[in-house]
Amino acid sequence: MIDYTFEKKTNIMSLLEDLQWRYATKKMNGAKIPQEKLDYILEAARMSPSSSGLQPYKIIVVSDPALLEKIKGIAYNQTQITDCSHLLIFAAWDGYSDERVSEVFNYMMDERGLPHSKMDAYKQTILALYETKGTEWQAHHAAKQSYIAFAMAIAAAAEQKVDATPIEGFIPEKLDELLKLKESGYHSTVLLPLGYREAEQDWLVNMKKVRTPKDIFVTEMTIADAADLQEAPVNVSLDSFTQK
Numbered sequence: 001m002i003d004y005t006f007e008k009k010t011n012i013m014s015l016l017e018d019l020q021w022r023y024a025t026k027k028m029n030g031a032k033i034p035q036e037k038l039d040y041i042l043e044a045a046r047m048s049p050s051s052s053g054l055q056p057y058k059i060i061v062v063s064d065p066a067l068l069e070k071i072k073g074i075a076y077n078q079t080q081i082t083d084c085s086h087l088l089i090f091a092a093w094d095g096y097s098d099e100r101v102s103e104v105f106n107y108m109m110d111e112r113g114l115p116h117s118k119m120d121a122y123k124q125t126i127l128a129l130y131e132t133k134g135t136e137w138q139a140h141h142a143a144k145q146s147y148i149a150f151a152m153a154i155a156a157a158a159e160q161k162v163d164a165t166p167i168e169g170f171i172p173e174k175l176d177e178l179l180k181l182k183e184s185g186y187h188s189t190v191l192l193p194l195g196y197r198e199a200e201q202d203w204l205v206n207m208k209k210v211r212t213p214k215d216i217f218v219t220e221m222t223i224a225d226a227a228d229l230q231e232a233p234v235n236v237s238l239d240s241f242t243q244k
Contacts, residue, residue: 015155020209022158025165027202028083028195037160038086041194044156045088048149052126054104056093057146058186059153060179061086070178075170075191084165084193089179090150091186092142096130098123100185143189150190157194167191 038061045059062068063086071089072081081087093100105119130138150166157164168190175181175188199205211217 015159018158018161019155021161022154022164023204023207023209025080025163025193025195025197025202026204027198028080028085028163028165028193029198030083031085031196033085033160033162033194033196037162038194040160041153041156041162042088045149045153048152050145050148051141052122053108054096054101055145055149056096056100056142057149057189058091059149060089060091062089063087071170071175071191074174074178075167078167078169080165080167080193080195081191083198084195086194088153088192088194089175090146090189090192091179091181092139092146092189094142094182094185094187095135095138096127096142098127101127139187143187146189150192153192157192162194163197165193167193 042059042061046055048055050056062071065082068082068084068087071087072078075081101123102116105123106116109116109118130141133141154164154166170188170191172188176186179188181187197205
């Protein structure tokens with residue numbers, strides 16, 4: 001069992017301050033992050049929510065220099081790949097199947113001391129729904145779930161004062177081939193190098209953080225702002241997809 005005991009923060013704004021501190025680091029110095037910080041970041045990602053609790057993704061951790069060098073070529077030679085301490089590769093399911101969903105739900109029921117049959121009706125409901133969407137939709141849906149864990153990892157890294165650089169600039173098909181992901185039913189979605197900034201060589205480090213103004217980013221709506229739809233609203237519950 002990992003001991004996640006860290007200095008307790010009393011400032012209610014600490015998360016916002018941590019997020020203000022972080023930025024997409026452009027140059028890392030190659031220093032290694034402590035194992036306990038890496039464990040903390042990975043645990044935060046593992047604890048992230050996902051649709052139906054399925055967590056249809058995993059994280060591949062790479063620190064081997066030779067493999068990082070190969071990945072760098074697939075990621076348009078971005079130096080953070082080889083200058084980082086650890087590279088987190090988020091990979092999602094390529095689709096949903098009875099076998100995969102049953103494995104997760106059965107484990108869930110075992111951990112809760114409940115019979116596997118407890119989830120049968122709900123399992124058939126979501127499988128019937130996902131079946132109608134097709135495999136492309138399923139892979140995209142799973143990928144979106146991985147981004148929730150991705151965001152949690154970024155926030156946790158900032159809390160631990162570990163730099164992180166979100167990277168979508170890579171060739172997924174080549175990375176999947178290199179890591180043999182297709183054989184196991186996964187596809188890569190996004191990369192997150194973790195490490196420490198090389199401030200003197202990073203053009204972005206002292207730049208002001210700029211985000212969309214709150215009054216534009218956040219919109220409050222009431223029924224008066226909604227469209228006056230003439231057709232009847234969707235009135236279908238998930239139960240209607242259950243296979244009888």
